[in-house]
Amino acid sequence: MRRWRPVAGAAALVLLVATASVPLGLYVPENVVRIAYEIEQRRIVYSWGGGHAEEPGPSKGTCKGYRGKIQPCPAARTRGLDCSGFARWVYALASGSDVLGPGNTNDHVRRMRRVQVAMPGDLVFFGKATKKAPKTHHVGIYLGNGKMMNAPETGAVVRVDDITRRKDFLGFYRL
Template sequence: MRRRLAGAMVLLLLTATASVPLSLPVPPRIVRIALEIEQRGIVYSWGGGHSEDPGPSKGTCRGYRGRVKPCPAARTRGLDCSGFTRWVYALAHGEDVLGPGNTDDHVRKMRRVKSARPGDLVFFGKITKRSVRTHHVGVYLGDGKMMNAPETGAVVRIDDIAKKDFAGFYRY
């Protein structure tokens, strides 16, 4: 009797699990890292994330044109948009693949793609064959959303991808 019961249980378990997918979709490593960073509540700092090593750092007031006056960046440890994406990509790739430059420098190290995948970078500004003038970048999460360090006074967060000034999706 016990043997029949055990056999029935095994058959029941095999039948029940046969329709379960073997692998559930797992977000790409870049997206998982971006989501982990968002949970830390890291603040925006103009020029933050551009010290020798990627990651939060004090910013700079050189070139600052933000709404908050006087410029708080030199005393604020945080990340700007390109500092955020630089850190995410460094953690995901195991090395500083984007380097300490700004959004213009970073887009030059990538290739434009027509169909975005989660983990690609979303750039804003104007990119032509002759010139690159970008002003913002974020990590594409899918479904029209991106993770970014948007502006002084904000924290790293998820936003909808704005159509205004959209320059394209880029992949490393």
């Protein structure tokens, strides 16, 4: 039994060194969900193209490509987030860097892998599958129990919705 002590001691030292070198901002799904709920409490409004400034976070949106119900387009004068801007900001805060990067839902889904079994913190994409790549138009953060946090539409704030609220569920994706 005593001859295993040096091996156990060496293994403990290796684990200590390895875990001590892991960055504190490492992506953890629980952090994604916690941060999403913290942002929901801020009652940040939806803004088409919002959240896509150089740095993630609320920003003024754009009216380019806007086809919303509220006319004239309010995005250029509204500081807020669209669905992909919300996901980008949450993931940046949870990981310590802009892991999703600028772009829209199509850009973000390409950085991820589809999973069959969802975990809280995964992204929920909506759109359709194509031979080359998915064509998406909406994303939310999966919370569990069929719920997602999302920036749903012009005139709304970041909120919790059932994923069945939208008809064209594409799948769950993970970094």
